Amino acid sequence: MSLRSIVVLGTGTEVGKTAVSSALLTSLSAQAPGKWAGLKPVETGYVEATSDAGRLSRAAGHRLVRPRFTSPHPVSPHLAAREAGLELAPAELVEWVEGQRRTLGAEGALIETAGGAFSPLPSKVGMWALAQQLPRARVLLVAANRLGVLHDVLCAISALRGLGVHPEAVVLNELAADHSAAGNLMELPRLCATEVFRHARDQTSAPELAAWAAQ
Ligand SMILES: Nc1ncnc2c1ncn2[C@@H]1O[C@H](COP(=O)(O)OP(=O)(O)O)[C@@H](O)[C@H]1O
Ligand SMILES: [Mg+2]
Numbered sequence: 001m002s003l004r005s006i007v008v009l010g011t012g013t014e015v016g017k018t019a020v021s022s023a024l025l026t027s028l029s030a031q032a033p034g035k036w037a038g039l040k041p042v043e044t045g046y047v048e049a050t051s052d053a054g055r056l057s058r059a060a061g062h063r064l065v066r067p068r069f070t071s072p073h074p075v076s077p078h079l080a081a082r083e084a085g086l087e088l089a090p091a092e093l094v095e096w097v098e099g100q101r102r103t104l105g106a107e108g109a110l111i112e113t114a115g116g117a118f119s120p121l122p123s124k125v126g127m128w129a130l131a132q133q134l135p136r137a138r139v140l141l142v143a144a145n146r147l148g149v150l151h152d153v154l155c156a157i158s159a160l161r162g163l164g165v166h167p168e169a170v171v172l173n174e175l176a177a178d179h180s181a182a183g184n185l186m187e188l189p190r191l192c193a194t195e196v197f198r199h200a201r202d203q204t205s206a207p208e209l210a211a212w213a214a215q
Contacts, residue, residue, distance in 0.1 A: 004138060005097070006110045006213055007131040009117040009160075009167070011143040011152040016173030018052045020142050020199050020206065021112045025059035027210035028110075036060055037106035041093045041130070042114045043067040045074030052112060062104050068096040078120045088121045090129035097134065117141070117156050131165045138168050138213070145172035145198075147180040150187060157192050169195040169212055177201070 006024075010017045025038045038056030046067070048054060057064045069088060071080035081088045101109040111134070113119075113127035120126055131139045139160070143153050149172065157167055170192060172185055188196045197209050 004108055004136040005101075005134045006108070006140055007134060007137045008110065008112045008140050008142060009127060009131060009156075010113070010115070011141065011149070011156045012116040013114075013119070015116075015142050015144040016171075016175050016199065017112050017142045018055055019175070019203075020140075020171050020173055020209070021052075021110055022055050022059040023199065023203055023206040024140075024209045024213065025056060025110055027205045027207050028213060029059065029061040030205070031210060031214070033061055034105065035107050037062060037065070037101045037104045037109040038112075039065055039097055039100055039109050040067050040112045040114070041096055042069045042077045042088060044071045044077050044080045044114065046070035046072055056110070056112060060106075060110070062106070065100050065104070068093060076119055077114050078122050081122070090121055090125060090133050093121075093130060094133045097130075117160060128160055128163055128165050131160075132163065139165060140169050140171060140209075141167040141194075142171045142173055142199075144176070145174045145181045145184055146176060146178050149180070149184050150191060153188060153192055157194070167194055169197060169209070171197045171199050171209065173199040174201050 008021050028036045038060035040053040118126040131137050143149050
């Protein structure tokens, strides 16, 4: 298995980043216990018992790793940080990720970002900066499979590529799939030239994605 990081970006908030990340970590940890850390560097609207960080830690099979920055308020991280008198510097978050991974003794880390790919961190950068700055990061873009998703994905990929961030795979998550879902799955590989995976409703493991991650 390659020793690197997987950065999970979303086309928006609530598209299924945690659902997909947990399923992927469940499959990865079944294959190779202890090899992968599941980390959420920044989480707002934070309630420990139901947190994304907790779900990722459980799926990866390690102790709870609390995010580097949390806020109980469900607002954009940069606003929550500003309110707390802090600046969320991507380089510092990257250092935190590497430190946590080392402490856990994991060889790779899956990092779930907060909100959408362009949700702001300060200094005119977004969550995408984590993908840009983490060494040897592979980027997974999660989108909700519904009418409009072709636009959402093409827009995000085009803007990300302009910043030197190249999603290698897209996951179409069927959290409330509509009539367009099957066609979206067929069309997207041709339109965006990446691998495209389907994540079904209530899916709790992701063996195909895990095989991709292990490449
Ligand atoms: N494939 C799915 N099947 C069932 N529920 C889902 C699925 N994907 C997401 N959800 C639900 O939709 C909501 C948002 O998903 P979540 O993974 O938390 O999104 P994000 O991490 O992008 O904010 C959650 O309540 C989650 O349980
Ligand atoms: Mg989440």
